[in-house]
Structure formats: structure tokens, C-alpha cells
Amino acid sequence: MEQTKTLKLVPELSDEKLKGLYQQMWLIRYFDEQVDQFFAKGLIHGTTHLAVGQEATAAGACALLSDEDKITSTHRGHGHSIAKGGRVDKMMAELFGRTTGYCKGKGGSMHIADLDKGNLGAMGIVGGGIPLAVGSALTAHMKKLDYVTVCFFGDGASNEGSFHEAVNMASIWDLPVVFFCENNQYGMSGNVSEMTNVEHIADRSAAYGIPGVVVDGNDIIEVINATYEATERARRGEGPTLIEAKTYRWKGHSKSDAKKYRTREEEKDWRDNRDPIKRFKEDLLEAGIATEDELETIKQAAKQEMDEAVEFAQNSPMPSLDELLTDVYA
Amino acid sequence: MREITYLEAVREAMSIEMRKNNDVFLMGEDIGVYGGAFGVSRGMIEEFGPERIRNTPISEAGIAGAAVGSALTGMRPIMELQFSDFITIALDQIVNQAAKLRYMYGGKGKVPMVVRTPSGSGTGAAAQHSQSLEAWVTHIPGLKVVQPSTAYDAKGLLKAAMDDDNPVIFYEHKLLYKTSSEVPEEEYSIPLGKADVKREGTDITIVATAIMVHKALEAAAELEKEGISVEVVDPRTLVPLDTETIIESVAKTGHLVVVHEAVKRGGFGGEIASMIAESEAFDYLDAPIKRLGGVETPIPYNPELEKAAIPQVPDIVNAVKETLTKKAVAK
Known part of the structure; x- marks a missing residue:
């Protein structure tokens, strides 16, 4: 009889949890694909940044976080929000600008926050959330709370001054924060190799005297393992870690992007050969954790949750004009 | 009552609050054993220790962002920005994060x-350590902006700022640090948005901020000798602005001179003048509003040039006389 391969997971995760992560990855993909379609049809206005193809970084990095743990997110943040326990109905309602949205229709795609679930919010300023994550970690340190903060940012943000200032401060104070760089190879149009002369963003950790780890960001098992080790280290009071997860955004930077800066062949290669969901599916099947049928059922459940979210969003009320002037000051 | 300096008043307000509330802490460059660039936090690290008197790297964006993040998660940070000129480096965190999070998160x-940040010229520190940039932050919804002019006001306004649940930019004028006034030993709070009539008068209103309050009071004393009765209004906070007190004063005197140290062009004086022009007090004006502010240059190093770059007492005296003369011509 053929022996099943076991997952190379460091932390112990139940089969149910792993299947839940598979569902979450589909939910992230369906959400962003749905948003893409709504933009194309003109049903959502403004702008948006999709993380299709990057599902493993968000789901993997948040897999072991509790509601007490915090994240800071980015302009490409829908996946982070879902992975941190956000509800897709309230997220979609936000993109529709409705009162039932996470921000009552005032924040939109780039500013979804869910403080009750530890999502300190998505920042539209590249690198803007990095010092903020350090502040969140400082609170944990000063109040002697045992939560950790996972700070998501991209390869582009690692060239901002705020990255340098924040990582250095977290390092000298041994703060419980994990700097999680989703290197999806491109800023808006600039390839990472044109914008820095180091091979890995994680190499920069040496400049701050902290560990730097490179993982395949499309392999959720690797992402979970690296984040687990970094969060455990942080909780022990040993300070921050810089994780770099190599991944790829399948879509353009934002809604209008002709993608002249890369080839269709490159995109096809990542889609066909390095799809993070497909990969996790193969892992689950090979390890005998789920059957093909079960995984199909899980996928359909994600689809249905998304359909219900859309219905909720479309049927939700618009804010009254009185809302314009509220919430400026506490 | 005892007198203490403006600097001591700021330190005392922080210390009283920090003894009561463990969530309050001070973070900034060289605020530890050095005691801060101007000595405001001197002695505080001995009392509160290095965790709460948190000496930072030279990283204004990092410090500001760490303040935002710690505030969002339950602390009540005070950030000492060593010179207010350095706000340029911290401004993304203050303008794009601190000021907007609550609104963009739907409340x-x-x-x-x-x-807290020292501003203003007069120390010979030249163009990059002498500016008065408060108008920039008054433009941003979500921020509050405070400019105390006396030791008494500094202590009470800082208490209110620390109690406030919003980001507050608290401008301390460097030349006022060593000035003294009567300050109660106990804690008290001066509400943000409450102007103070520093001198009552009937002929003309001078609205002055920070160190210009003192120059306006000097000018008023001189003008009194010539029989001119000047009312000096100190807004104390620019956001929120106590428009009522200013309008009342102008309605009473019928004349307005606005004076601040910041460059006149784009300065907050334009806001005060416009506010009056749009208000019922406009009907009481007997002469055009006069604005005095810094000249449109960087702050120069040479002491005589430096003085000439901002309004001085004779400029205020002349502005008052000119405004009152215009009234005579008009009639």
C-alpha cells in the first residue's frame, strides 16, 4: 500500500483547522475575484488592490493567531482581514460603501479594520503601518500582555524610511512583533530586482540584528512554520523576526494596470505551476487529511459564503449624509 | 502663590499624570538622562524609569508611528518631538494615520x-530649528492644536491634552520655557477651545498666539500711555478655536489686529481674519483687519536679521495705530 506523505508542519494543527485554512484560502480568492468583476462592471467605485495568488501568506501568517493577537495590514489587505477573522459580508458591504460595512462606508477597500478581532487596520500609505505595528507591540510590552503583532507589508514598503526606523526600534526594545514581508515581486510597476540590490528582503534583518527568514510564500506550510517560530520567539520576549514570503500577485497593481512591466508567460507560470491553493490541496490529499470530494465541498461552501456576502452588501442601506460629519474626533 | 517656569509647568503636568496613570508615558529623543534638548524631562527618568521615559533612536517617523500604534491599543503616549521643524519627518504618521484612523474606521x-514640541525662533538656531509650522496641522481634520503662552496655561492645557482621546499637537515656545507665572501645585485642566482674554480693553482687539501674546501685552502697555485701550485675546488652542470669545471682543472694539510668529502667508492669522470677516462681528469693524506675521523668508542666523524676520513690539504698536487711524480717515 502506498504510504501517505505527512505535512511538514512544526506546530500541531488539527485536520479540521487545516481544512478550515483551505476554505479560507478559497474565500480570499473568491472575494478578490468577485471584487475584480464588480469593478469591471462598475458596481464598485474608487480603487482596489487584489491579492489573488497570495492567499497562502495571509492565511498562513494568521493561522495560529488568536483574537488578542494583532495585525497591521496594507492597501492589498482583503486577504489579511479575512485571515484574521473578518466577515466577508461586512467587508463587501464596505466596498459597496454601505452602513453595514466595517467602516460604515467611510473607509472602503484600503482601510478595513476590525479591532475586536485584532485587525488594527489596512493602511493606504505604503510602509505606514510598520511603525504602527511597533507601537502595538510596545503596548503589549509595557502592559505585559502576551499578544504578538504581525505586521504585513510588501517588498515596495521595505524601501520606505518607516521600515528602517520601525524595525530598528522594535529590535533595540525586543518587542513582540513579526515583520512579515509579502514579496510579490512588484511595487506598482517596479520589479524588486530593480528597486533593491539585495537578493532577499530578509537579508536586511542583519542590519537590525534580528533573524531573517525566507520562505516560499505560496507554500502555506512553510508560511505557518516560519510565522509560528517567529511568534513564539516574540512571545518569549526575544524580539522581532523579519520573514520574507516570496509570492506573486496574479492581477495588476490596482484596477487599471496594463501590466506592461511583466510578461504574460511569467504570469502563466505562476498561475499554472505555483498556485498556492492548488499546492495546499495536493498536500492535504497526499497526507490523507481530506478527500477530493471533501475539498470540493469546502470550496463550494466558500463560494456560497461569498454569494451570501454579496447579497448582504447589495441589500444594505447607504449612509445618510449626516454620517459625513461624525467620527472625526473621539 | 508660588511661581514656576513654563518648562517646569510642562514637566509638572506630565509628572502628576504619570504618577496617577500607568498608561501615560513619554517617548522621544534624548529625553532620558540628558533630560531632553531643552531640559523639560530632566529628572523624570530617575522618578519613572527608562520604560516610561523611553529614550528613542533619532527616528521621528518611527516614534510618531509607535505613538499612534500604542495609543490605538490602549496606551496614552506623549511624544516629545525635539524641534517642531522635525515634524516634517513624522508628518505621515500624524496626518495620514493619527488624524484619520478613527474616521476611516467608521468611528x-x-x-x-x-x-509636545518646541517651536519658534529667537535662539540663533537658524532656518531648520526655528520655524513655527502650526498652521500646517490646523489644516488637518482629526488633529487638535494647542499653543500655550504662559506657565499657568501650559500646565492646564497639557492636562487637557493628555486627557483628550484625540491626537493633540502641543506647541511649546522655546523662549517661553524660562518665563514664570503663578501656577497652582495641584492638578487643573484648561479646556481645549477656550480662549483667554489676557488684557481687557475697549479700542482695539489684538489676537495673538504663543510668544506674541507677551509682545502684544507689551505693546498694549505702551499704547495705554497714549490713551489707547487694547484688548489682548490669546486663543490658546487653534483647533478647536474659541470663535465666540474672539467675535465678542471684535464686536466690542470694532478693530482687529492678528499677530503670530509664523510666516504671514498661509499662517493661521488668515483663518482668524476670515472667520471674523464671515461673522456678525464684520458689521462692527470700523477698519480693515490687520495681520502681522513672519516675513516670507527662512529664519536667518544673524540675531538682528532673526529679530527682523518676525513681528516685534514696535510693529504691533504701529499696526494698532495704523488700524485706528484708518478708522479716522474712513469717518
């Missing part, structure tokens, strides 16, 4: 932080 979360 969830709050950012109770105070940015």
Missing part, C-alpha cells in the same frame, strides 16, 4: 496621543 478606535 472605531481612538488615538489619544500628545505630540
Whole structure:
């Protein structure tokens, strides 16, 4: 009889949890694909940044976080929000600008926050959330709370001054924060190799005297393992870690992007050969954790949750004009 | 009552609050054993220790962002920005994060932080360490902006700023640090948005901020000798602005001179003048509003040039006389 391969997971995760992560990855993909379609049809206005193809970084990095743990997110943040326990109905309602949205229709795609679930919010300023994550970690340190903060940012943000200032401060104070760089190879149009002369963003950790780890960001098992080790280290009071997860955004930077800066062949290669969901599916099947049928059922459940979210969003009320002037000051 | 300096009043307000509330802490460059660039936090690290008197790297964006993040998660940070000129480096965190989080999150979360920062010229520190940039932050919804002119006001306003659940930019004028006034030993709070009539008068209103309050009071004393009765209004906070007190004063005197140290062009004086022009007090004006502010140059190093770059007492005296003369001509 053929022996099943076991997952190379460091932390112990139940089969149910792993299947839940598979569902979450589909939910992230369906959400962003749905948003893409709504933009194309003109049903959502403004702008948006999709993380299709990057599902493993968000789901993997948040897999072991509790509601007490915090994240800071980015302009490409829908996946982070879902992975941190956000509800897709309230997220979609936000993109529709409705009162039932996470921000009552005032924040939109780039500013979804869910403080009750530890999502300190998505920042539209590249690198803007990095010092903020350090502040969140400082609170944990000063109040002697045992939560950790996972700070998501991209390869582009690692060239901002705020990255340098924040990582250095977290390092000298041994703060419980994990700097999680989703290197999806491109800023808006600039390839990472044109914008820095180091091979890995994680190499920069040496400049701050902290560990730097490179993982395949499309392999959720690797992402979970690296984040687990970094969060455990942080909780022990040993300070921050810089994780770099190599991944790829399948879509353009934002809604209008002709993608002249890369080839269709490159995109096809990542889609066909390095799809993070497909990969996790193969892992689950090979390890005998789920059957093909079960995984199909899980996928359909994600689809249905998304359909219900859309219905909720479309049927939700618009804010009254009185809302314009509220919430400026506490 | 005892007198203490403006600097001591700021330190005392922080110390009283920090003894009561463990969530309050001070973070900034060289605020530890050095005691801060101007000595405001001197002795505080001995009392509160290095965790709460948190000496930072030279990283204004990092400090500001850490203040925002810690405020959002339950602390009440005070950030000392060593010179107000350095706000340029911290401004993304203050303008794009601190000021907006609550609004863009639909009313969830709050950012109770105070940015204390010394501003103004007069120390010979030249163009990059002498500016008065407060008008920039008054333009940003979500921020509050405070400019105390006396030791008494500094202590009470800082208490209110620390109690406020919003980001407050608290401008301390360097030349006022060593000035003294009567300050109660106990804690008290001066509400943000409450102007103070520093001198009552009937002929003309001078609205002055920070160190210009003192120059306006000197000018008023001189003008009194010539039989001119000047009312000096100190807004104390620019955001929120106590428009009522200013309008009342102008309605009474019928004349307005606005004076601040910041460059006149784009300065907050334009806001005060416009506010009066749009208000019922406009009908009481007997002469055009006069604005005095810094000249449109960087602050120069040479002491005589430096003095000439900002309004001085004779300029205020002349502005008052000119405004009152225009009334005579008009009639």
C-alpha cells in the first residue's frame, strides 16, 4: 500500500483547522475575484488592490493567531482581514460603501479594520503601518500582555524610511512583533530586482540584528512554520523576526494596470505551476487529511459564503449624509 | 502663590499624570538622562524609569508611528518631538494615520496621543530649528492644536491634552520655557477651545498666539500711555478655536489686529481674519483687519536679521495705530 506523505508542519494543527485554512484560502480568492468583476462592471467605485495568488501568506501568517493577537495590514489587505477573522459580508458591504460595512462606508477597500478581532487596520500609505505595528507591540510590552503583532507589508514598503526606523526600534526594545514581508515581486510597476540590490528582503534583518527568514510564500506550510517560530520567539520576549514570503500577485497593481512591466508567460507560470491553493490541496490529499470530494465541498461552501456576502452588501442601506460629519474626533 | 517656569509647568503636568496613570508615558529623543534638548524631562527618568521615559533612536517617523500604534491599543503616549521643524519627518504618521484612523474606521478606535514640541525662533538656531509650522496641522481634520503662552496655561492645557482621546499637537515656545507665572501645585485642566482674554480693553482687539501674546501685552502697555485701550485675546488652542470669545471682543472694539510668529502667508492669522470677516462681528469693524506675521523668508542666523524676520513690539504698536487711524480717515 502506498504510504501517505505527512505535512511538514512544526506546530500541531488539527485536520479540521487545516481544512478550515483551505476554505479560507478559497474565500480570499473568491472575494478578490468577485471584487475584480464588480469593478469591471462598475458596481464598485474608487480603487482596489487584489491579492489573488497570495492567499497562502495571509492565511498562513494568521493561522495560529488568536483574537488578542494583532495585525497591521496594507492597501492589498482583503486577504489579511479575512485571515484574521473578518466577515466577508461586512467587508463587501464596505466596498459597496454601505452602513453595514466595517467602516460604515467611510473607509472602503484600503482601510478595513476590525479591532475586536485584532485587525488594527489596512493602511493606504505604503510602509505606514510598520511603525504602527511597533507601537502595538510596545503596548503589549509595557502592559505585559502576551499578544504578538504581525505586521504585513510588501517588498515596495521595505524601501520606505518607516521600515528602517520601525524595525530598528522594535529590535533595540525586543518587542513582540513579526515583520512579515509579502514579496510579490512588484511595487506598482517596479520589479524588486530593480528597486533593491539585495537578493532577499530578509537579508536586511542583519542590519537590525534580528533573524531573517525566507520562505516560499505560496507554500502555506512553510508560511505557518516560519510565522509560528517567529511568534513564539516574540512571545518569549526575544524580539522581532523579519520573514520574507516570496509570492506573486496574479492581477495588476490596482484596477487599471496594463501590466506592461511583466510578461504574460511569467504570469502563466505562476498561475499554472505555483498556485498556492492548488499546492495546499495536493498536500492535504497526499497526507490523507481530506478527500477530493471533501475539498470540493469546502470550496463550494466558500463560494456560497461569498454569494451570501454579496447579497448582504447589495441589500444594505447607504449612509445618510449626516454620517459625513461624525467620527472625526473621539 | 508660588511661581514656576513654563518648562517646569510642562514637566509638572506630565509628572502628576504619570504618577496617577500607568498608561501615560513619554517617548522621544534624548529625553532620558540628558533630560531632553531643552531640559523639560530632566529628572523624570530617575522618578519613572527608562520604560516610561523611553529614550528613542533619532527616528521621528518611527516614534510618531509607535505613538499612534500604542495609543490605538490602549496606551496614552506623549511624544516629545525635539524641534517642531522635525515634524516634517513624522508628518505621515500624524496626518495620514493619527488624524484619520478613527474616521476611516467608521468611528472605531481612538488615538489619544500628545505630540509636545518646541517651536519658534529667537535662539540663533537658524532656518531648520526655528520655524513655527502650526498652521500646517490646523489644516488637518482629526488633529487638535494647542499653543500655550504662559506657565499657568501650559500646565492646564497639557492636562487637557493628555486627557483628550484625540491626537493633540502641543506647541511649546522655546523662549517661553524660562518665563514664570503663578501656577497652582495641584492638578487643573484648561479646556481645549477656550480662549483667554489676557488684557481687557475697549479700542482695539489684538489676537495673538504663543510668544506674541507677551509682545502684544507689551505693546498694549505702551499704547495705554497714549490713551489707547487694547484688548489682548490669546486663543490658546487653534483647533478647536474659541470663535465666540474672539467675535465678542471684535464686536466690542470694532478693530482687529492678528499677530503670530509664523510666516504671514498661509499662517493661521488668515483663518482668524476670515472667520471674523464671515461673522456678525464684520458689521462692527470700523477698519480693515490687520495681520502681522513672519516675513516670507527662512529664519536667518544673524540675531538682528532673526529679530527682523518676525513681528516685534514696535510693529504691533504701529499696526494698532495704523488700524485706528484708518478708522479716522474712513469717518
